[in-house]
Amino acid sequence: MILLKDGQVYLSDKKKFEKADVLIDKKIVKKIAPNIEESKAEIIDCTDKHIFPGFVDLHCHLRDPGYTYKEDIATGAVSAAKGGFTSICCMPNTNPVIDNVSTLNYLMRKARDVGKTKIFAIGAMSKGLEGKEIANIASLVKGGVVGLSDDGNCIQNAKLQLNVMRYGSIYDIPMICHSEDYSLSGDGQVNYGYESTKLGLPGIPTLAEEIMVSRDIMLADVTGTHVHIAHVSTKRTVELVKQAKKEGIRVTAEVTPHHLVLTEKACEDYNTNTKMKPPLRSEQDRQALIEGVLDRTIDVIATDHAPHSDYEKELEFIKAPFGVIGFESAFPVVYTELVKKGIISLELLIDKMTARPAEIIKRDVGLLTEGGSADITIIDLDESYIFDEDEILSKSKNSPFIGKEMSGRILYTICDGKFTWKKA
Amino acid sequence: MKNTLNLTGRNLYDLDDYSVEEIETIFETAKVMKEINKRDYKKIPTLRGKTVVTLFFEDSTRTRISFELAAKRLSADVVSFTSAGSSVKKGEGIQDTVYTLNAMGVDLYIVRHSCPGVPKLVNKYSGKPVLNAGDGRHAHPTQALLDMFSIWEKKGSLKGLKIAIVGDILHSRVVRSNLIGMKKMGANVVVCGPRTLMPPKIDEVYGAQCVYDLDTAIKDADVVMALRMQLERQTEGLFPGLSEFTNRYGLSKKVIRSAKGDVLIMHPGPMNRGVEILPEVADSDHSIIIEQVTNGVAIRMALLFLILGGKPEREVA
Numbered sequence: 001m002i003l004l005k006d007g008q009v010y011l012s013d014k015k016k017f018e019k020a021d022v023l024i025d026k027k028i029v030k031k032i033a034p035n036i037e038e039s040k041a042e043i044i045d046c047t048d049k050h051i052f053p054g055f056v057d058l059h060c061h062l063r064d065p066g067y068t069y070k071e072d073i074a075t076g077a078v079s080a081a082k083g084g085f086t087s088i089c090c091m092p093n094t095n096p097v098i099d100n101v102s103t104l105n106y107l108m109r110k111a112r113d114v115g116k117t118k119i120f121a122i123g124a125m126s127k128g129l130e131g132k133e134i135a136n137i138a139s140l141v142k143g144g145v146v147g148l149s150d151d152g153n154c155i156q157n158a159k160l161q162l163n164v165m166r167y168g169s170i171y172d173i174p175m176i177c178h179s180e181d182y183s184l185s186g187d188g189q190v191n192y193g194y195e196s197t198k199l200g201l202p203g204i205p206t207l208a209e210e211i212m213v214s215r216d217i218m219l220a221d222v223t224g225t226h227v228h229i230a231h232v233s234t235k236r237t238v239e240l241v242k243q244a245k246k247e248g249i250r251v252t253a254e255v256t257p258h259h260l261v262l263t264e265k266a267c268e269d270y271n272t273n274t275k276m277k278p279p280l281r282s283e284q285d286r287q288a289l290i291e292g293v294l295d296r297t298i299d300v301i302a303t304d305h306a307p308h309s310d311y312e313k314e315l316e317f318i319k320a321p322f323g324v325i326g327f328e329s330a331f332p333v334v335y336t337e338l339v340k341k342g343i344i345s346l347e348l349l350i351d352k353m354t355a356r357p358a359e360i361i362k363r364d365v366g367l368l369t370e371g372g373s374a375d376i377t378i379i380d381l382d383e384s385y386i387f388d389e390d391e392i393l394s395k396s397k398n399s400p401f402i403g404k405e406m407s408g409r410i411l412y413t414i415c416d417g418k419f420t421w422k423k424a
Numbered sequence: 425m426k427n428t429l430n431l432t433g434r435n436l437y438d439l440d441d442y443s444v445e446e447i448e449t450i451f452e453t454a455k456v457m458k459e460i461n462k463r464d465y466k467k468i469p470t471l472r473g474k475t476v477v478t479l480f481f482e483d484s485t486r487t488r489i490s491f492e493l494a495a496k497r498l499s500a501d502v503v504s505f506t507s508a509g510s511s512v513k514k515g516e517g518i519q520d521t522v523y524t525l526n527a528m529g530v531d532l533y534i535v536r537h538s539c540p541g542v543p544k545l546v547n548k549y550s551g552k553p554v555l556n557a558g559d560g561r562h563a564h565p566t567q568a569l570l571d572m573f574s575i576w577e578k579k580g581s582l583k584g585l586k587i588a589i590v591g592d593i594l595h596s597r598v599v600r601s602n603l604i605g606m607k608k609m610g611a612n613v614v615v616c617g618p619r620t621l622m623p624p625k626i627d628e629v630y631g632a633q634c635v636y637d638l639d640t641a642i643k644d645a646d647v648v649m650a651l652r653m654q655l656e657r658q659t660e661g662l663f664p665g666l667s668e669f670t671n672r673y674g675l676s677k678k679v680i681r682s683a684k685g686d687v688l689i690m691h692p693g694p695m696n697r698g699v700e701i702l703p704e705v706a707d708s709d710h711s712i713i714i715e716q717v718t719n720g721v722a723i724r725m726a727l728l729f730l731i732l733g734g735k736p737e738r739e740v741a
Contacts, residue, residue, distance in 0.1 A: 197623040200540040200562025200600055270541030314519055316539035318560070 001025050002414070003038050007046030007378065010350050012053055012367040017347075022051055024374040027417040032370050044412065046378055052350055053368035054086025054375030054415060055331065056357040058254055059151070059176070059230055060305035061323070062088075062119070065106060066095025071307040071395045073107070076327075077116035079305075079394035081420035083327035084377035084410040087118040087358070087365040088305075091151040092129065099124035099135040104143045116420045118375070120146040120361060122176060125164045129153040134164055141171045146361035149176035151230060152277070156182060158215060165223040174228040174252070174360055175220075179212035179237075180277065189318055191279045195264040201317065204279050206234035213237045217244045220251055228360060229253040231304050233278035235288035242297040252360055254300040255289050257330045258400060261337040262286075266400060272313045272320035273400045276306065293344060293352065300360065301352045303330045307396030325394050329387055329401045331379070332408040340407055346381075374417040383409035432733040436555045437543050438563035439605040447609065451573050453726035454719070460497065461721060471500035474531045474732050479521075479546065480557070481507040481537040486693060486717065487557050487567070491534050494724035500732070503530075518542065522549040532732055535559070553731050555724075561595050567692050568601035570723040572609060574716050575647055578688055583610035588641040588683075590673055591651030591700050594621045594662075598651065598692045603630035616641035617651075617673060620662045638673055645683040649690040650675050650701040666699050675701045680710070688712050 004022040009032060011018055021036040022029060062076040071079075080088050090107070092098035098107060104121055111119035123140035125148045127133045137148060148168055154177070155161040165175055185208040190196050192203025213229055217240060220227035229241060232253050244251045258276065263283050266274045274280060292298040306323025313320050331353065338344045358366030365375060389402045413421035429449045439447070460468060476495045478488050488504065495502040505525065507513065512521060522533075526549070534555045535543045540562030547554040558564040575582055587606055593599050593615045606613050607630060614633045615626060627634050635641050642648055653673075658665055680687065689701075689711040697703050706713060 192624055194625045194629055197600075197625055197629045200560050200597060203624065270544060311517075314517075316518060316537065316545065317541045318539040 001038060001041035002417070003036060003041035003043045004046045004051055004376070004378065005043055007049050007051040009051045010053060010347070010368055012355055012369050015347055015351065017050070022376070024376070024414065024417050027374055029368065029370055029372050029374050044378070048380070048382070049411065050379045050381055051368070052084070052377050052379060053354040053366050054377050054413060055084045055353045056366040057085050057088040057303050057305070057327070057330075058300050058357040058360060059302035060088050060090050060327070061093065061307065062090040063307060064094060064110070065103065069395070070309050073110045073119065074114045075393065075395045076305075077111070077114045077119065079325070079392070080117045080327045081413045081415065082393050082410065083329070084331050084379065084413050085117060085327060086375035086377070086413060086415040086420070087120065087363070089120045089122050089146055089361060091122050091149060092124040093152050097124050097129050098122070099127050099129070099140070101136070101139050101143045104140060104145065108144060117415060118365060120363065122147045122149050122151070124148070125150045125175065126155055126160065131155045131157060131160060134160070134167055137164070137168045137171070141173060145173070146363060147174040147176045147228065149178065149230070151176065151178045154178050154180045154182070154212060161216070162219050162223065165219050165225040165227070169223050169225040172226070173362075174226045176228045176230050177212070177216045178230045179209055179216050181208045181211045184208035184211065188279070189275065190267045191264040191281050193264065193282055195267055199267065199270070204277070206236060206281065206285065209234055209278055210236045210240065213240050217241070217249060217251055220244070221249045224250065226250040226252070231256050231259065231278060231302070232289065232292065232298060233259050233281050233285060235285045238288045238292040238297055242292070242295070245297065252299040253292070253297065254302040255293065255298045256302060256304045257326060257333045258324060260286065260289055260293070260301070261333055262400060270317045271400065272315065272317055273324055273398045273402070275317065275320055275322055276304070276324050277322040290338065290343060293348070299352065300357045301330070301334060301349070302357065303327055305394075307394055308398050309396055313398045323398070325392070325396055325399050327394065328392055329399055329406070331410065332387070332406040333401055335381065335408040336406040374414055376414040377410060378412040380409045380411055381407060383407065385409060431730040433553055434731050435543070435547055435553050436565050436727060436731070438556065439565050439568060439601055439608065444608055447569070447572070447605065450569060450723065450726050450730065451576055453730055454573050454722040457725040457729070458719065458722040460725075461718070467497050467499060469499045470729060471495070471498040471732055474500045475503065475529060476500045476532045476534065476728065477503045477505055477525055477530045478534045478557070479505045479525070479536070481512065481542070482558070484536055484558070486720070487536065490717070490720040491557060491724050494721050495728055497721070498725055498728055500728065518545060519549050522546050526550045526552065532728070555727060555731070558597055561597050561600070563601045564597040565601045565605070566720070566724055566727065567598050568605045569727070570716055570720040571598075571602055571649070571690060571692065572605050573723050574690065574712055574719050575688060577719070578712065579646065581610070582606060585611045585646040586614065586644060587611050587647040587649065588614045588616060588645040589649045589651065590616045590638065590641060590675065592621045592653055592657060593617045593626065593651070594623050595654070595657070596651050603632050607631055614641045614645070618663050618669070621657065638679055639682060642679055643682045645687055647688045647690060648675060648680065648683055649692070651692065652694060653696055653700045670699055674699065675705045677702070677704045677708070680705055690716060693717070
């Protein structure tokens with residue numbers, strides 16, 4: 001048994017904080033109440049600390065199988081645990097692609113063996129992510145995927161995307177859309193606008209996202225499928241999603257920590273760790289994203305943890321791959337830049353990193369309640385520190401936040417009643 | 425000569441980190457270098473014992489030759505590296521290429537690459553001063569300096585001049601560096617070209633005026649610069665074809681008439697005669713296109729001299 005004493009506990013059912021103790025027995029939260037006495041328990045003093053439900057990440061890349069020089073299931077799980085995550089959903093762009101049950105089984109088995117973090121798989125929409133034929137969706141769903149996505153390989157053919165949604169609509173799982181029109185994004189490297197002009201790099205217009213989001217929303221409407229828009233990056237996308245929700249279309253949306261706190265200005269030094277898709281946008285877009293989080297147009301904050309090795313990123317900007325890691329910086333970054341500055345509430349941030357993503361994948365995680373699973377993260381909100389490259393546990397170090405000062409130290413992560421991270 | 429500012433050890437990525445005074449110092453030094461280039465014996469010993477590498481990952485004739493001549497006239501040892509036929513073709517990355525060259529003892533790198541930002545990367549890996557000889561469509565500061573020097577020589581100053589730059593603005597690194605430099609030196613720059621070949625927010629980024637009509641751009645201009653138009657933009661769907669482009673944006677005698685009587689015609693080269701500029705203009709009395717090339721060597725000598733710490737009065741004069 002583990003007894004967490006005197007912490008500020010986020011009660012998921014009430015969506016608010018109370019000072020209490022939390023008693024964990026095996027995999028279950030046995031009791032949440034003040035002044036619990038339990039002589040047999042390992043006691044963790046949580047005075048002045050916050051006790052949250054373990055975070056749930058809707059969007060990450062674990063690179064396993066196929067690209068284990070970037071990350072593997074074990075290092076990904078450990079990195080996630082260090083970031084306070086207890087459940088993560090990984091994208092299918094591995095090699096082989098998660099478009100078949102045997103690859104899915106490999107992933108699930110390895111995830112179980114590692115154990116550190118609950119890993120949920122997202123299956124491919126199209127075979128081989130090639131955008132040509134529908135993947136074996138029924139088999140994948142039966143095998144346990146929590147969503148479908150061709151993330152990073154957006155299906156350009158509208159008819160195929162329509163049929164994927166139609167075919168998959170009977171399973172009631174989210175279709176996660178990385179909405180990008182490749183004819184518009186082309187060889188773009190950074191946001192089309194001020195910085196693309198200044199840096200002399202080809203730009204990716206916001207339109208590349210917005211035109212596809214419009215399509216995907218229409219397809220959601222027509223098919224009745226739940227469409228989840230991945231990593232929203234533009235003002236107009238926020239407006240499109242807002243309007244769709246108003247019309248009752250089944251659309252949800254996520255935003256990444258980096259799009260919430262950084263703008264295209266971060267690319268000025270040609271730092272390849274600021275290169276990702278969608279690209280960092282303008283300040284106006286960033287403000288709209290925050291607005292979307294506040295008015296609940298944007299449901300979820302998801303990392304899009306995308307590891308790339310140093311020798312892939314230590315290249316000319318144009319040659320470097322898109323993507324940044326995110327598990328270990330997600331909470332502190334958003335906490336520091338948005339909560340601490342009074343822009344969004346801590347409760348809202350927790351909701352978007354726990355209950356909301358869990359609702360979207362329809363899994364019983366991300367809630368801190370009596371009788372619920374003991375998935376917990378304990379954080380010292382006041383501790384400030386420099387985000388140090390040497391402390392990153394992911395196999396890859398491609399973070400735009402290296403060297404930045406942040407608050408919110410993740411002290412412990414508990415998954416299924418077991419410590420998966422302890423800050424030494 | 426006036427040489428009050430010390431530029432020793434500096435990088436030149438683009439003109440934004442150079443002040444007006446520093447740019448003037450470069451011009452004053454170039455003036456001296458230009459004199460040296462007119463001598464029978466075109467060589468001074470200032471950079472004896474220094475090693476300069478021209479690191480060209482992208483094809484270039486004039487810029488590389490111009491830099492090589494500049495370094496040689498200052499008595500530096502010059503090594504030319506071109507990616508064609510090098511270990512880059514065997515898959516060696518930029519990091520290892522620079523480490524390797526650096527291990528042989530290089531004092532300064534002159535870098536051209538198709539990807540913006542690479543000069544900075546070369547400095548990061550070498551710790552040595554880097555001169556940007558063109559990085560993608562980002563910057564080409566030595567071209568801008570020689571362009572500005574050519575104007576400065578003829579007009580005495582750039583202050584208040586109307587300078588029109590015409591053509592494919594989007595893909596031009598020459599424009600970007602010139603916009604920064606000319607603005608700094610007090611000129612009013614107008615850029616002009618088809619809207620599909622105009623980068624976004626160019627007015628906001630550089631404080632330049634942007635027009636799509638050639639006559640408006642050229643009216644009362646002190647300087648008109650044409651840019652090389654590349655045919656492949658047609659297949660990229662950015663403009664319909666060369667003949668329509670020439671009709672709308674080509675510099676002919678007729679359109680130049682609305683510029684000032686003493687207008688200077690410029691082109692960074694290589695020229696497409698009959699496309700962005702007609703021979704009647706390129707070869708006219710107003711044209712200083714050939715002198716730009718001459719000035720290029722002088723400007724590059726000045727930069728190498730100043731950055732590698734040449735001692736002015738004693739050895740130059």
